Amino acid sequence: MKKFGGKVLFLDRSDINTDEIIPARYLTEISKEALKPHMLEDLNLEGFSPMDASVRDAGVIVTRANFGCGSSREHAPWVFEVNNINVVIAVSFARIFRQNMFNCGMLAIELPEKTIDSLFALSDRGAEIIVDFNNDKLTVMTGKGRETFEYHISGFDKALVEAGGWVEFADARY
Amino acid sequence: MALTLAQKIFQSHLRDEPFPGTKVLDIDVVMCHEITTPIAINDLVARGKDRVFDPEKIKVVIDHVTPAKDTKTAQQGKILRDWAKRQNIRDFFDIGRNGVCHALFPEQGFIRPGFTVIMGDSHTCTHGAFGAFAAGVGTTDLEVGILKGVCAFREPRTIRINISGKVPEGVYAKDIILRVIKKLTVKGATDCVIEFHGDVVKGMSMEGRMTLCNMAIEAGGTSGICMPDEVTADYLWPFISADYKNKMAAIEDFRKWWSDKGCEYIKIIDIDVTGMEPQVTSGFKPDEARNVSEMEGTPVDQIYIGSCTNGRIEDLRVAAGYLKGRKISPAVRGIVSPATTKVFREADEEGIIKIFMDAGFCVTNPTCGACLGMSNGVLAPGEVCASTTNRNFSGRMGRGGMVHLMSPAVAAVTAIEGKIADPRKFSKEAAQ
Ligand code: SF4
Numbered sequence: 001m002k003k004f005g006g007k008v009l010f011l012d013r014s015d016i017n018t019d020e021i022i023p024a025r026y027l028t029e030i031s032k033e034a035l036k037p038h039m040l041e042d043l044n045l046e047g048f049s050p051m052d053a054s055v056r057d058a059g060v061i062v063t064r065a066n067f068g069c070g071s072s073r074e075h076a077p078w079v080f081e082v083n084n085i086n087v088v089i090a091v092s093f094a095r096i097f098r099q100n101m102f103n104c105g106m107l108a109i110e111l112p113e114k115t116i117d118s119l120f121a122l123s124d125r126g127a128e129i130i131v132d133f134n135n136d137k138l139t140v141m142t143g144k145g146r147e148t149f150e151y152h153i154s155g156f157d158k159a160l161v162e163a164g165g166w167v168e169f170a171d172a173r174y
Numbered sequence: 175m176a177l178t179l180a181q182k183i184f185q186s187h188l189r190d191e192p193f194p195g196t197k198v199l200d201i202d203v204v205m206c207h208e209i210t211t212p213i214a215i216n217d218l219v220a221r222g223k224d225r226v227f228d229p230e231k232i233k234v235v236i237d238h239v240t241p242a243k244d245t246k247t248a249q250q251g252k253i254l255r256d257w258a259k260r261q262n263i264r265d266f267f268d269i270g271r272n273g274v275c276h277a278l279f280p281e282q283g284f285i286r287p288g289f290t291v292i293m294g295d296s297h298t299c300t301h302g303a304f305g306a307f308a309a310g311v312g313t314t315d316l317e318v319g320i321l322k323g324v325c326a327f328r329e330p331r332t333i334r335i336n337i338s339g340k341v342p343e344g345v346y347a348k349d350i351i352l353r354v355i356k357k358l359t360v361k362g363a364t365d366c367v368i369e370f371h372g373d374v375v376k377g378m379s380m381e382g383r384m385t386l387c388n389m390a391i392e393a394g395g396t397s398g399i400c401m402p403d404e405v406t407a408d409y410l411w412p413f414i415s416a417d418y419k420n421k422m423a424a425i426e427d428f429r430k431w432w433s434d435k436g437c438e439y440i441k442i443i444d445i446d447v448t449g450m451e452p453q454v455t456s457g458f459k460p461d462e463a464r465n466v467s468e469m470e471g472t473p474v475d476q477i478y479i480g481s482c483t484n485g486r487i488e489d490l491r492v493a494a495g496y497l498k499g500r501k502i503s504p505a506v507r508g509i510v511s512p513a514t515t516k517v518f519r520e521a522d523e524e525g526i527i528k529i530f531m532d533a534g535f536c537v538t539n540p541t542c543g544a545c546l547g548m549s550n551g552v553l554a555p556g557e558v559c560a561s562t563t564n565r566n567f568s569g570r571m572g573r574g575g576m577v578h579l580m581s582p583a584v585a586a587v588t589a590i591e592g593k594i595a596d597p598r599k600f601s602k603e604a605a606q
Contacts (some may be wrong), residue, residue, distance in 0.1 A: 015360055015459060019567045024546040028208050028239070028246040030216060030253070044458065044568045066361040069394065070567060071546075072296040073210065074312035094394055095297060095365050099326075100312035154194035156326065166326070167221070170318045173192070 001162070004107055004131035005138075013045050016063060017070035018097065020044060022079045024071075029104050032078040039079045060087045060129045062119050068108075077104045078155040087131055089138075091116050101158040103166035107131065109138070109151045111152015114132025133161065176434035180330040180367045183307040183431070187290050189324050197308075202289040204319040204594065206234045207275050210294030211255040214317035226261045227323035227502025228237045233284055234258050235267040238272050239549045240541045241500045247426055247549075273540040276300040276388065276482035280380070281516055287402035287428045292316065292325050297482050297564065298397075299390040301381035304410070305402030305431050307367070310391060330367045330396065333358070336370040339448035340541040344598040346492065347512035348484055350374070351389045352453040353404035353583040357443060360461045364394035366440065369433060374447055375400055377448040380409040381488040388483045388568040389564050392460035431481035454594060455579040458568040463528035467586060477508040477589040478571070479582055480538075481545045485522045486514030489582040494526040495602045496586035497533040499571070503592025508535035509551045515540055533589070560588040584586030 018022045020043045026035055040050045049055075061080070064085075067090040068076055080086070087107045101108035111119075119127070125142040132138065139148045165168040177185070190198040204227075211234070213323060216226050226232055234254060242248035244590045251268075256265035276297050285303035287290060294316040301308035319325050328499045335354055350510060360369075363602055375383065380562075383405075387398025399500075407414075407424045418424040425567060451465040478494050479485070490512060510530050512518035521527050530537055544551025545563040549572055551560055555574025562585050563570075567578040578590070583597040590600070 017567050019570055020566075022546055023569065023573070025573075027548070028250060030212050030246075030250065032213075042403075042573060043215075066364070066394065069360055070296065070565065072294055072298075072310040072312050074213075074294075074314060077312075092361065094361070094365065094587045095310055096310055097398055097401075100314065103312060103314035111530055154328075156193065156196035161194065166314050167217070167321075170322055170324065173348075174189070174198070174322045174324055 001101055001103070002086065004133055005129050006084070007057050008062050008127040008129050009054055009058035011036060011043070011045060011061060012120060013062040013063040015066045015069055016043065018076045019070055021068065021076040022073065026074060027075060032082050032151045035075055035079040036082045039083050047084040058085055060084060060089065060146060062116065063088065063090045064116065065091040067093050068123050069094035072096045074100045074104070077101050077106055087129070105161050105165040107161065109153065111149065111151060112174060115149055147166070176436040178332040178433045178437045179305060179369065179401065179431050180307050180332055180397070181241045181437070181518050183288055183290060184330065186288065190249050195329050196326055197329060198324050199290050201292055201319050201323050201325050202231060203284055203291045204316070204323070205279055205287035205291065205293035206230050206232065206254065206297065206316070207238060207295060208236045208250040208254045208297060209238045210313050210316060212250045214294070214313045214320060215257045217317055218321060223321055224227050224306065226263070226320050229262045229264065231290065231323065232263050232320065232413055233265045233279055234263055235272050235278055236276050237272055237278070237542060238540070238546070239273060239543045240269050243549045245540055269474070271515050273517065274482045274485060274542045276384070277486055277517065280304065280384065281514055283410060286410065287406060289432045292319050296391045299395060299484060299601050300388040302390070302397040302399040303387040304406055304526050305400060305428060308399050309340055309396050327396070328365060331365065331440045332367045332369055333363055333441045334369045334371060336381050336442065336444045337370060338444065339374065340445040341374060341447050342450060344452050344583055345380060345447065345450055346581045346583060347385035348452040350447060351386045352455065352579065353450065354445065355389060355393045355461045357445070357462045358393040360392065360459050361394045363390065364405065366395055367397045367399055368393065369399045370396045371401070376403065378407060379488060381486045389460065392564060429466060431513065440549060450583050452550070452581060452597060454584060455566045458566055460564065460566060460579065464495040466594070466596045468579070472594040474506060474559065474560045474578065474579065474588060474593060476551065476559040477506055477585050478551055478559055478561040479509070479585050480513060481509030481563040481565040482584050485511055485517065488528050489562065490517065490521050491584035493526070493582040494529040496583060496590070496597060496600055498529045500533055502534040502589040505592035506589060508533070508589045509538060509544060510535050511538045511542065511544065511550065514541055527530070543600065544571060546570060547575070560585050560594060
């Protein structure tokens with residue numbers, strides 16, 4: 001089983017859309033790797049620069065509500081994947097983005113707004129998150145200590161991750 | 175048990191329920207375009223599974239960047255073209271007979287009430303206008319759709335929107351859906367289907383209903399849906415006349431898909447359009463619609479009329495009604511992209527292309543590259559576009575550019591004034 005987790009990139013805004021995650025001008029690429037330098041290139045967020053070390057080193061994204069709204073482009077999960085980000089944690093996701101994440105064997109975890117608030121409270125401490133996939137728990141670690149939260153994903157989404165994605169799951173079953 | 179239209183489609187198409195609440199459905203139509211399909215094809219080839227579940231149920235078009243603008247887009251087209259040939263996909267629409275997917279495929283009669291439809295494109299919800307369950311999906315869902323003819327969804331919940339009242343002069347389906355999205359917000363319909371009901375919807379053409387359903391995704395909705403009726407039957411008649419004794423029989427048959435009395439809605443919203451103003455968006459989210467009177471006078475650089483939302487013949491007729499005998503402002507540039515080859519031809523035959531050209535518009539071939547900032551109308555940083563498309567995300571039509579969403583009527587008078595204008599202040603007597 002893949003390891004899920006890493007340093008946290010905090011994106012403090014709701015409704016971050018797929019155009020911001022990977023702009024349409026790169027949709028002419030036919031390899032995932034070619035997307036790599038363009039992650040979050042057009043993100044509209046004060047103080048954010050896609051060139052920051054916190055962006056390059058991230059393994060997990062923590063953000064607000066309705067993440068990944070807009071286009072159906074799976075280039076959004078792919079650009080995270082090729083940049084070694086395989087978990088996005090948010091208050092809520094747009095349906096297609098969420099499904100695309102699980103279809104690629106990646107995690108889109110929804111947590112209550114209050115929990116997300118408490119994660120954001122750690123944003124200036126270089127937080128790291130490790131997901132315990134088998135037990136549906138995630139642990140946040142900072143210089144000051146650690147805290148564990150439970151999360152819930154559907155049985156289907158879990159099975160997709162275990163299978164390695166929807167193509168593998170569907171191929172074995174249909 | 176009383177069921178919604180979506181629930182009936184789920185029941186009739188259920189292939190498997192691998193986990194409670196997850197429904198794997200048989201898919202009637204898998205639609206493909208050159209932006210999201212080539213990677214799926216390459217992946218299937220790499221896996222040694224270069225097959226399709228049924229070549230007759232796969233519909234393919236090159237529409238986003240056509241003609242190709244560079245080597246990369248030419249390559250995307252080539253992958254699709256070669257694949258369609260290799261897999262004997264008969265319904266492949268190349269340049270010369272292509273069009274924006276969500277305008278072209280309905281026009282070809284590919285969608286029927288009760289169908290399940292997927293495409294690697296978020297505005298696939300458009301096809302719900304025919305009483306279908308039509309959802310945008312990512313490339314992996316598309317890939318499995320191509321290979322196995324199935325797709326997984328959560329059990330749908332339905333929001334019902336009743337639209338009533340007298341539609342004022344200058345107000346169209348676009349204004350109404352912008353107002354609906356404002357009410358729902360950009361996430362108000364996530365994981366839901368939106369049903370459109372009421373006299374206003376009953377009185378709408380299929381074109382108007384497609385404009386409504388097209389933007390369901392802008393409220394997060396999985397599919398927009400209208401109940402299939404005599405308007406649907408009229409539109410589809412050339413394609414279904416062999417299947418039914420007469421139109422009445424078709425309408426009767428369609429009714430079986432209608433949501434039952436007493437079915438469960440998670441939300442019911444009533445909207446009275448009487449007295450409403452034309453709508454224009456102001457920010458970078460589609461739910462930020464305002465009355466045109468608040469937006470009047472906002473300067474713009476480009477006017478774009480086209481897209482899967484508003485590039486159909488009815489839309490061009492409306493715009494031409496305002497443009498006839500008038501010129502667009504020298505301060506702006508106007509671009510019109512008829513959505514399909516058929517729309518282009520009809521517009522030509524009706525004299526609409528000439529009206530646009532006389533007014534100073536550039537008429538492009540059917541394509542939608544401008545809508546997502548890929549080709550044929552990309553904005554420069556700092557530029558503003560008055561657009562009949564469906565998304566006003568920051569940089570959507572070009573990095574650093576801004577988009578105001580509006581109906582073809584508002585777009586046409588905005589072109590004339592060179593700044594956002596109110597169609598109710600313009601006479602249409604010049605029109606035919
Ligand atoms: S017109 Fe715009 S929204 Fe519609 S399919 Fe084309 S790019 Fe997508």
